[in-house]
Amino acid sequence: MVGVTRPSSESSPFATLSLEHSSTVDRVADELRRALFDGEVGPGTPLREIALAEAMGVSRSTIREALGALVSEGLATREPNRGVFVTELDPEAVHDVGRARSVLEVAGVRRWAEASEEARDAVRQALADFHTVATSESTPSELTAAHLAIHRSLAALTESPRLLALADALYAEIRLGLAKVDRIRRNALDQVASHRTLLTLLERGEVETAARELEHHLSHAESSMMEALHLPGGEGRSPG
Amino acid sequence: MVGVTRPSSESSPFATLSLEHSSTVDRVADELRRALFDGEVGPGTPLREIALAEAMGVSRSTIREALGALVSEGLATREPNRGVFVTELDPEAVHDVGRARSVLEVAGVRRWAEASEEARDAVRQALADFHTVATSESTPSELTAAHLAIHRSLAALTESPRLLALADALYAEIRLGLAKVDRIRRNALDQVASHRTLLTLLERGEVETAARELEHHLSHAESSMMEALHLPGGEGRSPG
DNA sequence: TGTGCCTGATTGTCGGACAATCAGGCAGGA
DNA sequence: TCCTGCCTGATTGTCCGACAATCAGGCACA
Numbered sequence: 001m002v003g004v005t006r007p008s009s010e011s012s013p014f015a016t017l018s019l020e021h022s023s024t025v026d027r028v029a030d031e032l033r034r035a036l037f038d039g040e041v042g043p044g045t046p047l048r049e050i051a052l053a054e055a056m057g058v059s060r061s062t063i064r065e066a067l068g069a070l071v072s073e074g075l076a077t078r079e080p081n082r083g084v085f086v087t088e089l090d091p092e093a094v095h096d097v098g099r100a101r102s103v104l105e106v107a108g109v110r111r112w113a114e115a116s117e118e119a120r121d122a123v124r125q126a127l128a129d130f131h132t133v134a135t136s137e138s139t140p141s142e143l144t145a146a147h148l149a150i151h152r153s154l155a156a157l158t159e160s161p162r163l164l165a166l167a168d169a170l171y172a173e174i175r176l177g178l179a180k181v182d183r184i185r186r187n188a189l190d191q192v193a194s195h196r197t198l199l200t201l202l203e204r205g206e207v208e209t210a211a212r213e214l215e216h217h218l219s220h221a222e223s224s225m226m227e228a229l230h231l232p233g234g235e236g237r238s239p240g
Numbered sequence: 241m242v243g244v245t246r247p248s249s250e251s252s253p254f255a256t257l258s259l260e261h262s263s264t265v266d267r268v269a270d271e272l273r274r275a276l277f278d279g280e281v282g283p284g285t286p287l288r289e290i291a292l293a294e295a296m297g298v299s300r301s302t303i304r305e306a307l308g309a310l311v312s313e314g315l316a317t318r319e320p321n322r323g324v325f326v327t328e329l330d331p332e333a334v335h336d337v338g339r340a341r342s343v344l345e346v347a348g349v350r351r352w353a354e355a356s357e358e359a360r361d362a363v364r365q366a367l368a369d370f371h372t373v374a375t376s377e378s379t380p381s382e383l384t385a386a387h388l389a390i391h392r393s394l395a396a397l398t399e400s401p402r403l404l405a406l407a408d409a410l411y412a413e414i415r416l417g418l419a420k421v422d423r424i425r426r427n428a429l430d431q432v433a434s435h436r437t438l439l440t441l442l443e444r445g446e447v448e449t450a451a452r453e454l455e456h457h458l459s460h461a462e463s464s465m466m467e468a469l470h471l472p473g474g475e476g477r478s479p480g
Numbered sequence: 481t482g483t484g485c486c487t488g489a490t491t492g493t494c495g496g497a498c499a500a501t502c503a504g505g506c507a508g509g510a
Numbered sequence: 511t512c513c514t515g516c517c518t519g520a521t522t523g524t525c526c527g528a529c530a531a532t533c534a535g536g537c538a539c540a
Contacts, residue, residue, distance in 0.1 A: 021320050024493070049522075059494045061301065064523095065308065072312045074402075080261050081501045081522055100402040107343045162314075162340040166406045264524070289491075299525045304492095321491055321532045 024058060028066040036075055036086060038141050039180030043088040047076060073169050075176055089177045089229060098222035101170045102215060108157030109211050112202050115157045126153040127195055134188040143188060144178050150195055181228045264298060268306040276315055276326060278381050279420030283328040287316060313409050315416055329417045329469060338462035341410045342455060348397030349451050352442050355397045366393040367435055374428040383428060384418050390435055421468045
């Protein structure tokens, strides 16, 4: 998510070389994300600056900066003069995430034919990986990650870094919501099958059918996420 | 962009009340954005922390935080250990912004019929405002802003805060690129006409035609932006 | 031409400081 | 009982000063 590369303006034969320049802030932010995704700190938990600073052995300034990053990613929420809290997903938010990811992934799927071969291969690979993870011992966090990797590869078919960045933020919110939700495992193999049919449609060139299939899949995913979060899920939201 | 509202959990009769709680950091960031959009500091300009702190009469910490915000919005770029610079738009970036906004705006247009009446009215209003601005004395910055407001209202038809937030970031990047570019004015009235036909198509319910029209309009906008930036515009980018 | 070193400028991180703000409790009055 | 005003502790927002790490550029030297 940080990606430090500084190629000199001349195209040299060392284009493949790169070096990780991780700052303290980055490492703090990474650790916080991990804790969030693994459900070590649940939604609504306050992220106190001093407490975190002492716990992680860094200064308050550094913590503040890392928290700012989480807030701008939507994983945490800042209430002025009150502090930063782990984001709580309300039905409105879940629905919005669903709508947004649908736009991005469908846009990707519709671009299947125009996309690069690497992008298409990434989809195939992600599906294979998901199958591997689903049929082996794995934590809920890993399972969710592998599942989302498929959808990410669909959004990546747009081959737009900016759209993909938004997609990543959306998947991060989903991971946040699904942390500790173990029920996913039951459906794991069904999910594999569902995604496989989607890929089959794409390989056949039936793009529009695939898009509709994906939309159906996503709307199902949204309501099952509502359920998982013990929210008043489904259709009955107050209009306006 | 900050939006501080804290409604009490009980639904009271004071739902309409709200109060601006602007922090120092927010004001600094706003001022920096303004300077960028007005072309007071061009692309590539280094944003030195100490210099800004002295110029604006705030501490370095505050400046740092504001710069972090600009960076996360894409208006500035951080080079580790070297500083923050006003983002320079290369052809790759321009193309990506174009592709991304196209996805969002087309998604909005396709949703015209399902969108709320307010969202549709916003489009009509934005068009009217643009006409007003185009036929009066106005700075390039204002003209660009009014033009982009139309496109923003299209993206807003998705009625997804998250998609709209990305759209806003994209428009900010465009404003950054178009700062000081005065040539827009010539085409202003043509632009009004072009958008008016788009709206007409929508009002008639010819959504797909409108979507294609929009895509055409956007691809034209992209190449004319390339031109305005004196970049090697058009189709000939190196593949990969 | 290329390498090694020095130096100044700037960032990244730290620690401490203090006013402003907020939540919660407690007392007093209608 | 319910409301209001006040006090207090906790936390944030902002400031200041400090210092090592890093980088760009120049200069000497082979």
